[in-house]
Amino acid sequence: MSEEITNLVGKFLSNTLSEEEIGKLLRAYQQKQISEKQFGDYYASKWEDAGQHPSRLAAENREKAWEQFKMYMRRNIQTLPKHKSRWIAMASIAAVAILFFILGLSLQRIRNHSQQELVVMVENGQKASVQLPDGSRVRLNSASELRYSPDFGEKNRMVKLEGEAYFEVQSNPNNPFIVLTRDHLQVKAVGTKFNIKAYSNDDQITGTLIEGRIEVSNSLISEVLAPNERISFNTKDGMFSKSRIDNVNEAIFWMTDQFVFDKETLGDIAKILERMYNVTISFTSPEITEIQYSGKIKNNSMENVLNLITVVSPLQYTMSGSHITFSKKQN
Structure with a gap:
């Protein structure tokens, strides 16, 4: 794939193509300058940039993305002369959809009258x-969800988060x-x-400021954070x-697959392990969940984490498939 075509595909996926560039991309596809192999190679590099290792699921998603890409190309080669504005609107949605399929994510369009998310x-x-249309970057942790409108950046820059994410926000004092x-x-x-951590099954929502300034608020309070400050909100009280x-x-060690615990209960640690390793965890007695742990784990394969937990506490674990059970050690 030539550098020009590569740039066109990249712009297509980031929704920044001009009408002239849309025509060039369509002609390139007609002239068979974009192949499935080239498309796959291009997105293998995107997986590397995202810090991910391509897997069987990634390969399947690349195939889906290629089929979607071809479908939109064929459809709009026929409609471009009469319906340029319609193509641009469709390309905006297709661009984001293809990118997220490649990264092994799910993209849904939720219709609510004229509003879409x-x-x-x-x-x-x-x-x-994820790179948002304004250039801001978001790194999403496991079991997380980010929502934003298709016109993000035009009237406002609002996103909705459930789960955990690290944000690098492009400066715009007016928006x-x-x-x-x-x-x-x-x-x-x-x-x-x-960094914001706001999982639906956690009792705490936390925000940690690395650089700059943020304002955290609800209907009752408003707090401004300086760098190296953290705010926690207890959802129960x-x-x-x-x-x-x-x-x-x-706060962002999770991005490099490290754990840092500061008097964390095993019950809370279990939630983290379930999200990170896609397992389920149970306990043979409720008091086990209240055991606390502090420390940092660098080599955090699941077996390593489980073994360290049982080494420093009177616990043992058994595993059946993807289910882990903690119990007290037998004397």
Whole structure:
């Protein structure tokens, strides 16, 4: 694939093609300058950029993406002379859809009268990188979901998050970047780097500021964070707490597959393990869930994490398929 065609495909997937470039891309496809192998090679590099290792699922998704790409090309080669504006609208949706299929994600269009939302869903055991139309980058952790409107960046820069994500926001003082989470919590930024953790089955929502400034608020309070500060919101009692942390990078160790625990209960650790390794965890007695752990694990294969947990506590585990059971060690 020539550099020009590669750039056209990249622009197609980031929804930045001009009408002239759309015509060039269609002609390139007609002239068989874009093949399935070239398409796959191009997206293998995208997996590397996203920090992912291509898998059987990735290969299947590349095949789906190629079929979708061909379908849109064939359809719009026929309609381009009479319906250029219609092609542009369809290409905007197709571009995002193909990119997310390649990254092994799910994209859904939710129709609500005239309003549509683009939904990025990351399954258990997966992570993904997303670049938004304004140039802001989002790194999504396992079992996370990001929603935003197709006109993101035009009137506002609002996204909805369930799960965990690291944001690198492009600065635009006239159009703040807003993250909405569960319990009506809002994080507002102009240009900054921060991490938000807001899983639906966690009792805490936390925001950690790495660089810049963010404002965290709901209907009752508003707090401004400086770098190396963290804010926590307890969803049960509605209380906020703000603290300063020594190593702000601990908040994003999950991006490099590291664990940092600070008096975390095994019950909470189990939720993390379930998301990261796509397993289910149970306990033979409820008091096991209250055992606390502190420390950092670098070599965090699942077996390594499980073995370390049982080494430092009077526990053992058994595994059956993807189900793990913790129990007390037998004397």
